[in-house]
Each structure stands twice: as structure tokens, then as C-alpha cells.
Amino acid sequence: xxxxxxxxxxxxxxxxxxxxxxxxxxxxxxxxxxxxxxxxxxxxxxxxxxxxxxxxxxxxxxxxxxxxxxxxxxxxxxxxxxxxxxxxxxxxxxxxxxxxxxxxxxxxxxxxxxxxxxxxxxxxx
Ligand code: SF4
Ligand code: SF4
Numbered sequence: 001x002x003x004x005x006x007x008x009x010x011x012x013x014x015x016x017x018x019x020x021x022x023x024x025x026x027x028x029x030x031x032x033x034x035x036x037x038x039x040x041x042x043x044x045x046x047x048x049x050x051x052x053x054x055x056x057x058x059x060x061x062x063x064x065x066x067x068x069x070x071x072x073x074x075x076x077x078x079x080x081x082x083x084x085x086x087x088x089x090x091x092x093x094x095x096x097x098x099x100x101x102x103x104x105x106x107x108x109x110x111x112x113x114x115x116x117x118x119x120x121x122x123x124x125x
Contacts, residue, residue, distance in 0.1 A: 004096065004103035007081070010119045012102035013095055014075045014082065015068035020056030021045050025089035032087035044073065055091055067119050 021029075021044070030040035045058035065071035074084045082088055109120035 002100075003098075004100035006103075009100075009103055009106060010067055010080050011071065011075055011082075012068075012106075013092075013100075014072045015065065015070065017070075018048065018050060019060040019062075019072055019089065020048060020053065020091050021058040021060055021089050022056045023058075025056065025091075026058060028087050029084065029089075032084060056089070060089070067121065 026040055026045060027037060029044055030037050033040065035043070041058070043061075045060060048057055048059040050059075061073045062070040063073050063075075063077075065075070065077050071077065072082075074082060074088075076083050082092070106118075106120050110116055110118045113120075
């Protein structure tokens, strides 16, 4: 059984600055929404200009978020969950491996501060 529970987490991993998207990921998302590849590309991603972009030549567009500043465009900022779980990119499927360090941090802060709903941050909002 995993040592983390994404359903109780505010979505740290979805707030990464770069969420790489491959052509295959984009095709999956396009199919999921019944869009052409060109339309999905324009709506969902921008070019990944990082030198090391081996995980994807595109990166996910992001949107404003109350806690993290910016977050993946497919993240539901009210329910705090992914809205395209079945069609999510490979990188989201691959993470985490074993433990989730973010969840360990969250669990520890919630226990320490005796607040099961706390959205633990490393800075003051
Ligand atoms: S940070 Fe960890 S626990 Fe939170 S949603 Fe991502 S994988 Fe799940
Ligand atoms: S596609 Fe889903 S799991 Fe991946 S970063 Fe976006 S909201 Fe998170």
C-alpha cells in the first residue's frame, strides 16, 4: 500500500514549473477531448525551451493557484485534484516512485500543527 494519499494532498507535484508533455501525451489529451492535435497543442501546451527537454518537447500551460501561485491547467483548484487522470501525461504516471516526499512533509506538518486540513507551505502566503 502506498505511503501517500493524493486524495488528501493539495497537489504539490502539479505545481511544478515544468510539466513535460510528449507528442504521445498530447495525442492522448487531444483524443480525450475530441480535439485535433493542432487545437490541443494551442490550448494545452507551450514549447519546452529547456535545454534538457528529453521528457517532452512541450510543457503544460498553467493557471493561477491560491496556494502555489501557478499550477497545471488541468488541476481543479477547488477540489484539489487532476481532471484528466486517465489521459494525464507520462510524467504524472511515473511519479512518485515509492514514497512521496511532499506527502511526508504534509503529513508531518498536519500532525505537528494538529490540523488535518492544513495546506503546508514552506513560505508565508
Ligand atoms: S505531491 Fe505526492 S501525494 Fe501530493 S498529489 Fe503529488 S504524488 Fe500525490
Ligand atoms: S495532468 Fe493532472 S496529474 Fe498531471 S500535472 Fe496536470 S493536474 Fe497534475
